[in-house]
Structures are given as structure tokens and as C-alpha cells.
Amino acid sequence: MNIKMRLKTVVAALAFCMMAYAQxxxxxxxxxxxxxxxxxxxxxxxxxxxxxxxxxxxVSKKEAWRSLLPSVSLDGTVTYNIKVAEIKTSMGSFKMxxxxxNTWNGALNVSLPLYAxxxxxxxxxxxxxxxxxxxxxxxxxxxxxxxxxKAFYQLMLAQDSYNVLMENYKQTERNYHVVNTMYQQGSVxxxxxxxxxxxxxxxxxxxxxxxxxxxxAKLQLKVLMGITANVDIVINDKLTNYEGEMHKAAxxxxxxxxxxxxxxxxxDLNGELLNQTRKLLKTNFHPTLALVGSYQYQxxxxxxxxxNNYNWSNASSLTLSLSIPLFKASNFTKLKSNKIxxxxxxxxxxxxxxxxxxQAQSYLDNMTSSAEQISSNKQAVELAQKNVEISKxxxxxxxxxxxxxxxxxxxxxxxxxTYNNSIFNYLVAQSELKTVLGKE
Numbered sequence: 001m002n003i004k005m006r007l008k009t010v011v012a013a014l015a016f017c018m019m020a021y022a023q024x025x026x027x028x029x030x031x032x033x034x035x036x037x038x039x040x041x042x043x044x045x046x047x048x049x050x051x052x053x054x055x056x057x058x059v060s061k062k063e064a065w066r067s068l069l070p071s072v073s074l075d076g077t078v079t080y081n082i083k084v085a086e087i088k089t090s091m092g093s094f095k096m097x098x099x100x101x102n103t104w105n106g107a108l109n110v111s112l113p114l115y116a117x118x119x120x121x122x123x124x125x126x127x128x129x130x131x132x133x134x135x136x137x138x139x140x141x142x143x144x145x146x147x148x149x150k151a152f153y154q155l156m157l158a159q160d161s162y163n164v165l166m167e168n169y170k171q172t173e174r175n176y177h178v179v180n181t182m183y184q185q186g187s188v189x190x191x192x193x194x195x196x197x198x199x200x201x202x203x204x205x206x207x208x209x210x211x212x213x214x215x216x217a218k219l220q221l222k223v224l225m226g227i228t229a230n231v232d233i234v235i236n237d238k239l240t241n242y243e244g245e246m247h248k249a250a251x252x253x254x255x256x257x258x259x260x261x262x263x264x265x266x267x268d269l270n271g272e273l274l275n276q277t278r279k280l281l282k283t284n285f286h287p288t289l290a291l292v293g294s295y296q297y298q299x300x301x302x303x304x305x306x307x308n309n310y311n312w313s314n315a316s317s318l319t320l321s322l323s324i325p326l327f328k329a330s331n332f333t334k335l336k337s338n339k340i341x342x343x344x345x346x347x348x349x350x351x352x353x354x355x356x357x358x359q360a361q362s363y364l365d366n367m368t369s370s371a372e373q374i375s376s377n378k379q380a381v382e383l384a385q386k387n388v389e390i391s392k393x394x395x396x397x398x399x400x401x402x403x404x405x406x407x408x409x410x411x412x413x414x415x416x417x418t419y420n421n422s423i424f425n426y427l428v429a430q431s432e433l434k435t436v437l438g439k440e
Contacts, residue, residue, distance in 0.1 A: 102302050145435075199406050290321045
């Protein structure tokens with residue numbers, strides 16, 4: 001039995017040493033909010049996809065320009081004539097060649113569009129497409145900054161809450177040792193000792209939950225930053241450091257301008273795109289003019305496959321092609337559909353602007369209420385700390401109860417958590433407001 005116990009002790013010691021070594025070898029990253037945003041904008045796949053979309057639209061623009069360049073093709077055919085066509089007239093019949101022969105034909109064709117209104121409008125559309133892609137990329141960056149900022153604040157809130165819970169647990173544990181010492185001396189009853197011990201044990205699950213919340217917040221922030229390596233994030237910051245900046249950020253309802261809002265900008269750019277599409281559809285009623293040149297080299301009525309002995313002839317032509325559309329019913333329905341889409345987009349913009357103004361006002365109200373709560377909660381923390389000290393003194397001199405001591409400690413923990421939450425709510429509302437206003 002002793003041998004088994006020793007083996008278990010050795011295994012446990014080795015496991016502890018391996019865990020400690022793993023923690024020591026895990027690299028750490030000192031992180032600030034600016035650094036987190038920088039990493040997210042450079043490593044997050046969403047941002048990379050948005051930037052590639054701009055490149056894709058630029059390629060489409062080049063493709064539209066190149067449609068105005070001449071197109072060149074080289075064609076070749078070999079035809080085996082089993083029985084050639086025959087023309088019969090009143091004067092007799094004439095065969096178009098020889099039966100059981102082959103015909104070789106090679107052609108070089110060059111086509112140059114002289115007047116192509118559809119191509120010109122397509123070029124203008126690609127410009128609007130590029131502007132829309134740039135704005136979508138900007139929206140992705142603003143949204144990513146907002147997500148990283150909130151995740152960063154969430155991690156700070158989790159760390160501060162964990163520190164509050166851990167400090168509360170340690171203080172409750174110290175109170176238990178004091179009560180246990182007094183119980184052993186016969187100064188207090190066993191009820192006080194049991195109550196103090198129950199208080200300690202009931203707080204430990206909250207500490208574990210707080211630790212898990214910190215790890216989860218770290219994982220979320222690492223995902224946003226595009227970090228897949230085994231790196232531990234360290235933030236040497238806390239929410240209380242941002243309290244002084246809140247009074248500097250004076251945002252009023254008069255400053256809620258949606259001029260830079262990305263959603264409204266995208267709607268306007270989509271409206272411009274629909275307008276360009278309408279102009280493109282109108283080109284279906286315009287004529288087109290093209291210049292086509294052709295050079296042919298051919299040999300006909302060959303009864304064998306000796307290419308070197310064939311009789312070859314050449315021909316060339318230059319054609320000016322004019323096409324004037326007269327009537328196509330679908331062109332009118334496409335214009336009508338485009339008009340309806342423009343009307344829908346205009347109505348959608350009005351509704352979107354109303355919703356965004358409501359959101360901006362809501363975030364501003366949240367900032368105002370959180371700022372007021374912060375001042376009150378800060379005073380509540382100071383009063384709760386004094387209450388804890390008074391409860392300790394009263395209990396030590398025998399004028400207070402263990403219940404008063406426990407309640408004062410619980411009240412201090414609650415007001416500290418509320419205080420941190422009020423700062424967090426202000427910062428999150430501020431970040432959301434910047435996103436709605438389109439601030440980079």
C-alpha cells in the first residue's frame with residue numbers, strides 16, 4: 001500500500017512539473033488595443049478577402065477597356081467533299097467543285113469596334129464597382145475595429161472581474177482564519193466558524209467561472225486577430241484607467257452626423273450603379289459600328305493529300321459593319337425593372353437612415369447613463385470598503401455578527417463588479433457609436 005501511495009505521489013509530482021514547464025515555455029504577447037487592431041487588420045481573413053475584392057474589380061475594369069481593342073483570330077478548316085452541291089438551272093447543271101475531294105481553308109480575321117456604346121457604359125460601371133468595393137473594404141475595417149475593440153474591453157472586464165472575485169475569495173479566506181482562531185480560543189461560537197467556512201467554499205466556483213471567462217475572452221480576441229499559434233495574451237491594463245477619458249469624449253446629439261456611415265455610402269454607390277446600369281440598358285437602342293478585315297488562303301478540289309502540290313489562292317476583304325436595332329420587347333421591360341429597383345433603393349435608404357439615427361441616439365444615451373452610473377458606483381465602492389472595515393472592527397470587538405461581516409464583503413464585491421461593468425458599457429457604447437458614425 002505504501003509503495004502505491006509513493007508511486008502516485010511521484011506521478012503527481014512529475015505531472016505538476018510538466019505543467020509548470022509547459023506554462024514557462026508558452027510564449028506571451030504583451031498586447032495593447034492599438035496593437036490588437038493592427039494585427040486584426042493585417043491578419044484577419046475577412047479583411048484580406050475585402051482587399052482582394054478591390055483587386056478583382058480593378059481587373060474587371062481593365063477587361064472592359066480591352067474590349068475596345070481589336071480582336072484577332074486565326075481559323076483553319078479541312079473539308080472532305082463526298083458529294084459536292086450542284087446548281088441546276090434552265091441552262092444546265094453546275095457542280096460546286098469535285099466529288100471525292102478535299103478543301104483546305106485558312107483565314108486571318110481582325111475586328112475593330114469603331115462605335116460601341118455598351119462598352120463605354122460598361123467601363124463607367126466598373127468605376128462605380130471599384131468605388132463600391134473600396135467602401136465595402138472600409139466597412140469591413142470599421143466593423144473589424146469595432147469587434148476587436150469590444151473583444152479587448154471584454155477581456156479587460158473578464159480580468160478585472162476575476163481579480164475582484166479572487167480578492168474577495170482571499171479576503172473571505174482571511175476572515176475564516178481569523179474566525180477559526182477565535183473559535184479555537186473560545187471567543188466565538190461554532191456557528192460563526194461554520195458560516196465563515198461555508199462562505200469561503202461558496203465563492204470558489206465563482207472564481208473558477210471568472211478564470212474560464214478570461215480564457216474564453218482571450219480565445220475570442222485571438223480569433224479576431226488571426227492568431228492560431230499557441231500564444232498567451234497578456235494585457236497590462238484595466239477598465240478604471242479609462243475613466244478619465246470618458247469626460248473628454250463629449251459627443252452630443254448635434255454631432256451625430258451620418259455622412260461617413262458606410263451603410264448609407266454603399267446604398268448611394270448602389271444607386272449610382274443602378275443609374276449606370278440604366279444607361280447601359282439604353283445602349284440596346286443605339287447602333288454599333290465595327291470594322292472587320294479578313295484574309296483567306298485556300299485550296300479546293302484536291303483529289304489527294306499531297307499538300308505541297310496543291311494550287312493555293314488567296315482572298316482578302318475589308319467590311320464596315322453597321323447594326324441598328326429596331327425593336328426588341330425585352331429592352332423595355334428591363335428598363336422598367338431598373339426603375340423599380342431605383343425606387344426600392346431610395347425607400348430603403350430612408351428607412352436605413354432612420355434606423356441608424358435611432359441606433360446612434362441609443363448608443364449616445366447609453367454613454368450618458370453609464371457615465372452617470374460610474375460616478376455613483378465609484379462612491380458606492382468607497383462606502384462599501386469603509387463598511388467592510390467597520391464590520392471587521394465590530395466583529396473583532398464582539399459588537400458585530402459574522403452575518404454582517406459576510407454581507408459587507410458581498411456588497412463590496414457586487415459594487416466593484418457593477419463599477420467595472422458601467423465603465424465597460426460606456427466603452428462598448430462609444431465603440432458602437434463610432435461604427436455607426438463611420439469613424440475610422
